Amino acid sequence: MTSTADPRWLSPDEREAWLGLVRVVSRLPTMLDAQLERDAGLSFVEYLVLAMLSERPDRCRRMTELARTTNTSASRLSHIATRLERQGFLQRDPDPADGRATIARLTDAGLDKVVRTAPGHVERVRQLVFDALSGEQVDQLLQINADLLAGVDPDGRTIPTAVVP
Amino acid sequence: MTSTADPRWLSPDEREAWLGLVRVVSRLPTMLDAQLERDAGLSFVEYLVLAMLSERPDRCRRMTELARTTNTSASRLSHIATRLERQGFLQRDPDPADGRATIARLTDAGLDKVVRTAPGHVERVRQLVFDALSGEQVDQLLQINADLLAGVDPDGRTIPTAVVP
DNA sequence: CAAGATTGACACATCAATCTTA
DNA sequence: TAAGATTGATGTGTCAATCTTG
Numbered sequence: 001m002t003s004t005a006d007p008r009w010l011s012p013d014e015r016e017a018w019l020g021l022v023r024v025v026s027r028l029p030t031m032l033d034a035q036l037e038r039d040a041g042l043s044f045v046e047y048l049v050l051a052m053l054s055e056r057p058d059r060c061r062r063m064t065e066l067a068r069t070t071n072t073s074a075s076r077l078s079h080i081a082t083r084l085e086r087q088g089f090l091q092r093d094p095d096p097a098d099g100r101a102t103i104a105r106l107t108d109a110g111l112d113k114v115v116r117t118a119p120g121h122v123e124r125v126r127q128l129v130f131d132a133l134s135g136e137q138v139d140q141l142l143q144i145n146a147d148l149l150a151g152v153d154p155d156g157r158t159i160p161t162a163v164v165p
Numbered sequence: 166m167t168s169t170a171d172p173r174w175l176s177p178d179e180r181e182a183w184l185g186l187v188r189v190v191s192r193l194p195t196m197l198d199a200q201l202e203r204d205a206g207l208s209f210v211e212y213l214v215l216a217m218l219s220e221r222p223d224r225c226r227r228m229t230e231l232a233r234t235t236n237t238s239a240s241r242l243s244h245i246a247t248r249l250e251r252q253g254f255l256q257r258d259p260d261p262a263d264g265r266a267t268i269a270r271l272t273d274a275g276l277d278k279v280v281r282t283a284p285g286h287v288e289r290v291r292q293l294v295f296d297a298l299s300g301e302q303v304d305q306l307l308q309i310n311a312d313l314l315a316g317v318d319p320d321g322r323t324i325p326t327a328v329v330p
Numbered sequence: 331c332a333a334g335a336t337t338g339a340c341a342c343a344t345c346a347a348t349c350t351t352a
Numbered sequence: 353t354a355a356g357a358t359t360g361a362t363g364t365g366t367c368a369a370t371c372t373t374g
Contacts, residue, residue, distance in 0.1 A: 007284035014295055017303050020310025021294070022213070025190050026236035027314055030366095043342085048187070064356060071191035076343060078358050083342095100351045100356045119172035129186070130179055132312040138182050140305040145185025147297040149192055195344095208364085229334060241365060243336050248364095265334045265373045 028128065035124040040117040045070060047117060049080055050089060053106035054114045062095065063102045089113050193293065200289040205282040210235060212282060214245055215254055218271035219279045227260065228267045254278050 010018060032044040040047070048070045053059050061069075067077040081104060084090040089110035095101035106114075133141065175183060197209040205212070213235045218224050226234075232242040246269060249255040254275030260266035271279075298306065 007287050008291055009287060010290070010295070013303055013307060017307040017310065018290060018294065020307060021193075023236055024310050024313050025193050026210075028186075028190050031314070031317065045191075062356085063358095071188055073344075074357060075345075075359085079342075082358090095356095098352075098356085102357060122172050122174060125175070125183060126173060127316045128314055129183065130175070132315045133309065137305070137309050137312070138178055140302070141309055142178060142182040142185060144298065144302050144306055144309075145182065145189050147302070148189050149196070149293055150297045151292045152196065227334085228336095238366075239335060240337085240367075244364075247336090260334095263334085263374075267335060 031128055032121075032124065036117070036121060039120045040113070042113075042117065045072060045076075046080055046084060047114075047121060049077070049084065049104075050106060050110055050114045051118070053090075053104060054111055059106040059111065060103050063092075063104055066104055084110070196293055197286075197289065201282065201286060204285045205278070207278075207282065210237060210241075211245055211249060212279075212286060214242070214249065214269075215271060215275055215279045216283070218255075218269065219276055224271040224276065225268050228257075228269055231269055249275070 029044060036042045036044055036047050042050075049066065052066060052069050053061055063077060063081070064074065067074050070077065072080070081090055081092060085092060089107060091105045091107055092102050093105065095103050130138065194209060201207045201209055201212050207215075214231065217231060217234050218226055228242060228246070229239065232239050235242065237245070246255055246257060250257060254272060256270045256272055257267050258270065260268050295303065
């Protein structure tokens with residue numbers, strides 16, 4: 001059962017904040033994709049996969065872990081990895097330590113791709129986000145993002161608040 | 166040409182704020198879709214189209230205008246409208262005032278759908294967003310969202326800052 | 331020719347089913 | 353049986369092409 005009580009409608013301020021957030025959430029991905037697609041032939045999520053791998057010393061990560069850090073499902077990441085592998089940016093191998101796991105590794109070509117793509121991407125991120133915000137707002141945004149979505153897990157189940165025995 | 170100068174990399178704080186924003190932008194739509202799909206058989210953008218129409222006194226809006234308020238392209242909205250029309254929630258008719266335009270109208274069934282769907286949806290929005298934020302943070306978020314994406318238009322072109330003659 | 335809107339082809343995400351190993 | 357991962361079918365978004373009216 002969801003609720004039989006009266007709905008807690010949004011206040012005018014909440015409503016305006018909500019519609020603003022919806023606008024950002026709807027438009028930002030499109031804008032990021034546009035720049036990356038045009039300049040590098042990558043979608044944002046593909047770039048993110050490569051970038052997350054590039055920040056590891058060994059350029060490796062298990063698929064499950066990589067899915068978490070790139071906000072994707074296992075299935076989606078698998079399809080993405082297939083494409084990136086086909087382009088030579090990525091390689092997958094079984095984990096020697098756990099036969100169930102797969103380890104994704106950034107190839108030399110993949111690292112090169114990230115290095116060449118990053119400057120244009122970060123410039124775009126500045127245009128869209130940070131050039132428009134004060135340092136104080138960046139701090140506020142950081143905290144807000146940390147709090148958002150905290151009430152539920154990815155599957156939509158409510159996360160119980162910590163209980164002290 | 167994009168830039169030959171050194172990239173302006175993100176500071177640690179900016180980087181953390183950015184990854185947090187990416188997380189929200191990636192996961193929030195999925196979570197909204199999950200609740201609406203499960204409880205009402207609607208995607209979030211479909212719900213948004215119906216909701217935006219329901220707030221007009223005559224339940225009508227031109228397609229172009231509706232696309233803007235729902236953060237969609239004309240093409241995408243057209244596909245969405247086709248589906249909603251097939252389900253009987255929406256009706257499209259030519260604009261008598263301008264033969265090029267099409268006016269989308271929410272049907273009685275569509276209004277009923279919004280009315281029945283809204284409570285569960287707003288509850289979900291509270292869980293995901295507002296229950297986690299203080300009143301002060303809501304104000305901050307409102308202002309931040311207003312500033313974000315201000316630097317470029319939907320097509321990615323940089324918007325020139327106002328010039329005084 | 332521009333504005334408003336739609337269409338169909340293609341690419342991608344999602345979901346359920348499946349396979350393998352711990 | 354659960355965890356990790358992949359696969360294929362289906363639905364939806366995107367892009368380019370098209371059509372009609374101002």
